[in-house]
Amino acid sequence: MLESFQVGTGDVLTVMLHGFLGTGRNLRSLAVAWTKADPRRRILLPDLTGHGTSPALHPDSDLTTLARDVVATLDAQGFTGAVDWVGHSLGGRVSLAASLEASERVRSVAMLDIAPGPVPLNLSDSGYVLDILLKAPPRADSRKALRENLIGNGLSEGLSDWLLMNLTPDGDGVRWRFDRDALLQLHRRVNGQDLWPAVERPVHPPLRCIRGGRSRYVSEESARRLEDAGCPVALLPDAGHFVHVDNPQEVLAWLMAP
Missing domain, CATH: 3.40.50.1820 (Alpha/Beta hydrolase fold, catalytic domain)
Structure with missing residues (x-):
């Protein structure tokens, strides 16, 4: 469920x-x-x-x-x-x-x-975002560090903040809640x-x-x-x-x- x-x-x-x-x-x-x-x-x-x-x-x-x-x-x-x-x-x-x-x-x-x-892949905004997301580290010491990574790779502040809603605590840092590689395969399949x-x-x-x-x-x-x-x-x-x-x-x- x-x-x-x-x-x-x-x-x-x-x-x-x-x-x-x-x-x-x-x-x-x-x-x-x-x-x-x-x-x-x-x-x-x-x-x-x-x-x-x-x-x-x-x-x-x-x-x-x-x-x-x-x-x-x-x-x-x-x-x-x-x-x-x-x-x-x-x-x-x-x-x-x-x-x-x-x-x-x-x-x-x-x-x-x-x-x-x-x-078509060249029309997929989500594909562009996913590509940048895949380049980000799997975890970081802080939300701010991942935010700077996403913005530094070309995402807007608003879009970066939207993606960062998918972070979860990981010890003294944060990590992505979703499986980025699995999402890449899903993206190719559903598109x-x-x-x-x-x-x-x-x-x-x-x-x-x-x-x-x-x-x-x-x-x-x-x-x-x-x-x-x-x-x-x-x-x-x-x-x-x-x-x-x-x-x-x-x-x-x-x-x-x-």
């Missing part, structure tokens, strides 16, 4: 999934705003397998196994039946995989800046998976996508293909890949729209 927490007490069950290298906490602010605006919602926010404080990745972990772990966690937390799935980046791809693997558990899928097709069958099959749950105008993850071609398959695509012109951070009110309004 995955590490998770809940927001809201309503009976409209929802699961929100974070992106690569993140944790459930990344979507907490959006979940809190959503449940305040719509008290009917009850939202589960897990740490995906291999992320945060959830169990480690298996050698064969892929989008399907990650989706199965989310479904098992939904069961354990009493989120029975079909629920709404909302996923940012990797979380959106896991949601699509769940719609194929356990269609009876997926009432709808909302994708935050991600497309179903394989992600290569093709999820267009989840979108272009004759019958699928309601799907929608919102993309950032400054992001490269959902191309114009992919947006047209999604629309042709019955998946509406909204655009936030001034947002980057983290649409829920750059334009939280607009993303909330989009989630709440009928």
Whole structure:
């Protein structure tokens, strides 16, 4: 079972999934705003397998196994039946995989800046971040030392601080909580998976996508293909890949729209 927490007490069950290298906490602010605006919602926010404080990745972990772990966690937390799935980046791809693997558990899928097709390595921001993360030492005497390492290798202060949320105490120092080599293998595997069958099959749950105008993850071609398959695509012109951070009110309004 995955590490998770809940927001809201309503009976409209929802699961929100974070992106690569993140944790459930990344979507907490959006979940809190959503449940305040719509008290009917009850939202589960897990740490995906291999992320945060959830169990480690298996050698064969892929989008399907990650989706199965989310479904098992939904069961354990009493989120029975079909629920709404909302996923940012990797979380959106896991949601699509769940719609194929356990269609009876997926009432709808909302994708935050991600497309179903394989992600080219030269377009993967997470690949760039992971490369720098792999160059960092496995442990350090202090959080400050690792922060200086990440910034010195080219990451922004904000992105470095986000990654440092994955540190855990180690004696008189700190170490990374996740297995960086296992995440590298997962990254290669999940980015290569093709999820267009989840979108272009004759019958699928309601799907929608919102993309950032400054992001490269959902191309114009992919947006047209999604629309042709019955998946509406909204655009936030001034947002980057983290649409829920750059334009939280607009993303909330989009989630709440009928």
